[in-house]
Amino acid sequence: xxxxxxxxxxxxxxxxxxxxxxxxxxxxxxxxxxxxxxxxxxxxxxxxxxxxxxxxxxxxxxxxxxxxxxxxxxxxxxxxxxxxxxxxxxxxxxxxxxxxxxxxxxxxxxxxxxxxxxxxxxxxxxxxxxxxxxxxxxxxxxxxxxxxxxxxxxxxxxxxxxxxxxxxxxxxxxxxxxxxxxxxxxxxxxxxxxxxxxxxxxxxxxxxxxxxxxxxxxxxxxxxxxxxxxxxxxxxxxxxxxxxxxxxxxxxxxxxxxxxxxxxxxxxxxxxxxxxxxxxxxxxxxx
Amino acid sequence: xxxxxxxxxxxxxxxxxxxxxxxxxxxxxxxxxxxxxxxxxxxxxxxxxxxxxxxxxxxxxxxxxxxxxxxxxxxxxxxxxxxxxxxxxxxxxxxxxxxxxxxxxxxxxxxxxxxxxxxxxxxxxxxxxxxxxxxxxxxxxxxxxxxxxxxxxxxxxxxxxxxxxxxxxxxxxxxxxxxxxxxxxxxxxxxxxxxxxxxxxxxxxxxxxxxxxxxxxxxxxxxxxxxxxxxxxxxxxxxxxxxxxxxxxxxxxxxxxxxxxxxxxxxxxxxxxxxxxxxxxxxxxxxxxxxxxxxxxxxxxxxxxxxxxxxxxxxxxxxxxxxxxxxxxxxx
Amino acid sequence: xxxxxxxxxxxxxxxxxxxxxxxxxxxxxxxxxxxxxxxxxxxxxxxxxxxxxxxxxxxxxxxxxxxxxxxxxxxxxxxxxxxxxxxxxxxxxxxxxxxxxxxxxxxxxxxxxxxxxxxxxxxxxxxxxxxxxxxxxxxxxxxxxxxxxxxxxxxxxxxxxxxxxxxxxxxxxxxxxxxxxxxxxxxxxxxxxxxxxxxxxxxxxxxxxxxxxxxxxxxxxxxxxxxxxxxxxxxxxxxxxxxxxxxxxxxxxxxxxxxxxxxxxxxxxxxxxxxxxxx
Numbered sequence: 001x002x003x004x005x006x007x008x009x010x011x012x013x014x015x016x017x018x019x020x021x022x023x024x025x026x027x028x029x030x031x032x033x034x035x036x037x038x039x040x041x042x043x044x045x046x047x048x049x050x051x052x053x054x055x056x057x058x059x060x061x062x063x064x065x066x067x068x069x070x071x072x073x074x075x076x077x078x079x080x081x082x083x084x085x086x087x088x089x090x091x092x093x094x095x096x097x098x099x100x101x102x103x104x105x106x107x108x109x110x111x112x113x114x115x116x117x118x119x120x121x122x123x124x125x126x127x128x129x130x131x132x133x134x135x136x137x138x139x140x141x142x143x144x145x146x147x148x149x150x151x152x153x154x155x156x157x158x159x160x161x162x163x164x165x166x167x168x169x170x171x172x173x174x175x176x177x178x179x180x181x182x183x184x185x186x187x188x189x190x191x192x193x194x195x196x197x198x199x200x201x202x203x204x205x206x207x208x209x210x211x212x213x214x215x216x217x218x219x220x221x222x223x224x225x226x227x228x229x230x231x232x233x234x235x236x237x238x239x240x241x242x243x244x245x246x247x248x249x250x251x252x253x254x255x256x257x258x259x260x261x262x263x264x265x266x267x268x269x270x271x272x273x274x275x276x277x278x279x280x281x282x283x284x285x286x287x
Numbered sequence: 288x289x290x291x292x293x294x295x296x297x298x299x300x301x302x303x304x305x306x307x308x309x310x311x312x313x314x315x316x317x318x319x320x321x322x323x324x325x326x327x328x329x330x331x332x333x334x335x336x337x338x339x340x341x342x343x344x345x346x347x348x349x350x351x352x353x354x355x356x357x358x359x360x361x362x363x364x365x366x367x368x369x370x371x372x373x374x375x376x377x378x379x380x381x382x383x384x385x386x387x388x389x390x391x392x393x394x395x396x397x398x399x400x401x402x403x404x405x406x407x408x409x410x411x412x413x414x415x416x417x418x419x420x421x422x423x424x425x426x427x428x429x430x431x432x433x434x435x436x437x438x439x440x441x442x443x444x445x446x447x448x449x450x451x452x453x454x455x456x457x458x459x460x461x462x463x464x465x466x467x468x469x470x471x472x473x474x475x476x477x478x479x480x481x482x483x484x485x486x487x488x489x490x491x492x493x494x495x496x497x498x499x500x501x502x503x504x505x506x507x508x509x510x511x512x513x514x515x516x517x518x519x520x521x522x523x524x525x526x527x528x529x530x531x532x533x534x535x536x537x538x539x540x541x542x543x544x545x546x547x548x549x550x551x552x553x554x555x556x557x558x559x560x561x562x563x564x565x566x567x568x569x570x571x572x573x574x575x576x577x578x579x580x581x582x583x584x585x586x587x588x589x590x591x592x593x594x595x596x597x598x599x600x601x602x603x604x605x606x607x608x609x610x611x612x613x614x615x616x617x618x619x
Numbered sequence: 620x621x622x623x624x625x626x627x628x629x630x631x632x633x634x635x636x637x638x639x640x641x642x643x644x645x646x647x648x649x650x651x652x653x654x655x656x657x658x659x660x661x662x663x664x665x666x667x668x669x670x671x672x673x674x675x676x677x678x679x680x681x682x683x684x685x686x687x688x689x690x691x692x693x694x695x696x697x698x699x700x701x702x703x704x705x706x707x708x709x710x711x712x713x714x715x716x717x718x719x720x721x722x723x724x725x726x727x728x729x730x731x732x733x734x735x736x737x738x739x740x741x742x743x744x745x746x747x748x749x750x751x752x753x754x755x756x757x758x759x760x761x762x763x764x765x766x767x768x769x770x771x772x773x774x775x776x777x778x779x780x781x782x783x784x785x786x787x788x789x790x791x792x793x794x795x796x797x798x799x800x801x802x803x804x805x806x807x808x809x810x811x812x813x814x815x816x817x818x819x820x821x822x823x824x825x826x827x828x829x830x831x832x833x834x835x836x837x838x839x840x841x842x843x844x845x846x847x848x849x850x851x852x853x854x855x856x857x858x859x860x861x862x863x864x865x866x867x868x869x870x871x872x873x874x875x876x877x878x879x880x881x882x883x884x885x886x887x888x889x890x891x892x893x894x895x896x897x898x
Contacts (some may be wrong), residue, residue, distance in 0.1 A: 120541020211427025
């Protein structure tokens, strides 16, 4: 039994395991490298001014100001888009589980959602652009919200559907047995069970919406002013990063890195926060 | 018994049979029906949306689809919008090169990582891995672009290119023809890291469908874990793994911003991974500003978006169907 | 004659499989497995407490007891399968032919080659009938030519009593077999790597009665060559099969001894209660 671990098959396994460790190191190392790079290059240029003021005159040539316009713009865009996607998506998810189940229609809808999920944001942006031209909407916060809502919809429905599916059937049966109609079961019982899942879906969508550039490129425009109206163009953080990096002035580029850092921090907070919240809330759910 | 048949909502309540419960029962059931009607319209929305998007893109790019034979447009390599010449070939080639490099770099590490998580690791390791992968997936593309600019491009320029110039001179694909690090290789590296969390997650899901008993059956006759992986696990789910990788590829195809920032954006048909290129999404993103000022330009750019859409739809639909069949349900 | 010689005699078809008449002597002589001070834990929960026992060579030992008493856990310590469960720990020694299989330098895949396991639910590998039986032999590179593999596959299918039924469709997928046939296939697959010990974790409880009896008669035939340890939760099956009996309750061994003695004259209160059908 101690034939020794030098048999060919054991050596082969050891070799493969070594490659596996290397791969993991590569993946984890990339994350570390990305965060480190953004932190070390962005932090020096980060200042209170950056997050508290919009660009002043000549900002892109090195003069004063910050990216408050972009921060607020992104928050509006993501909030509006996520809210719209939630209002649209929640009924869809409920309907899917409650009425459609595994019927042929249910499968078509799910397949469509999967396909929509895979469409890149640049195509959504291009589509949003054609939509805008068709209805005469100019580059604006509203247009950006609409496109983001479309982008986030499949993500959110999928996340919510996932949670509903996991719901124990007994819960539903018990409520039905007590005399509720399907609608009532859906609204009261299912919703409560789904609460952590809904919150996760919201945060997932929000994180996507705040970080995406390709879709808002066409549709939300850009401005150096702080957003005040739905029908005017709005700034966004990703585009702010982009434009600052395109400047030939090193000070502006550095501020671009800092803006990237701000965006990263926001996204990290959302990502880690959603884990924490769903962890806390799942004590109200039945497994 | 009269009035005790279940109606379609699954409850025994009927307005007549339960008069003592008052009108609320009837009202509730009506609300149920109304909701069902309203919701069903909403539920069909995703299906309709795909159709709307596709039709809209076709309509907007119609002028350019019809003006010349499609083959000439797709495979022509002259791109001079001012002269009305729209040959897409450099952009199609650029997209293909970057995606191929990105996918090629990602496949092996992703497969190995997914295998490790599924076959070797314990639950603690997996619990640590999940947040790491989720974080990688959550990082916005523009931040990947910044990382690409700050870390990957210099790496290509100062480490990989000299290496290739010295040792790989004989291989045309690795020829170094330009001095900067803005290249397909840089784009591929960034893409690889971007799609990695997705591919790993899908592959892991697929591996998870293999019942533990099957692994036990192999281990029970004294096979090593790796022998079990090769002989039992992978053969069982190979189609699914391929589908997952293809799906990752279609995600890489559409990634715009991060690649745009590191790939050089030079209109040419690439011949080496160290060449700069101009992928289709980058074309659309970079030039949307000029779209309305040159005739047919908007149709051309949206035509490019249409090409992207069609290719991605085809790959997505096929892979998703394969995965759905294997996983028995929708995958996350 | 040691067990290795007996194995190859049977393998060459030289030896008639002895009948049921003579049941073996008490363990004392030359135990195949010795368990010393074994404790097993799933995380913080203790599944086995202070197990000390011996498994007699070339007899059929039955581990019986109410559900949850640790029978399967104990069985899985014999082929080092317990450690496959996340968080499971084993302490103590388990000696097979005098050597501790949990010693540091021991290769657990070799242990599993020598100690085979027949699981409760048949799990044919996703390949043909032929490939299933040949699988283990390929893993350990036990034969040298295609011809040798073919002969061995036939031989083990015969021993498992499956040959006649599958000889014309060896390359059909194994999943096309009935569940009773699949279990016999798993038996053939396990025997093909030439173990010395066969473990059975309730090997018939997923089968219909006819297939179950079939497997039982296979095991009875084989026990003369292979030391066999079966876990069962049916008292009747224990009485049908056992030469040697181990009764467990709540993770401890309550009583162990030759079947005759334990069934007719149990020494412990609990054993008596179990045999009387109290639980």
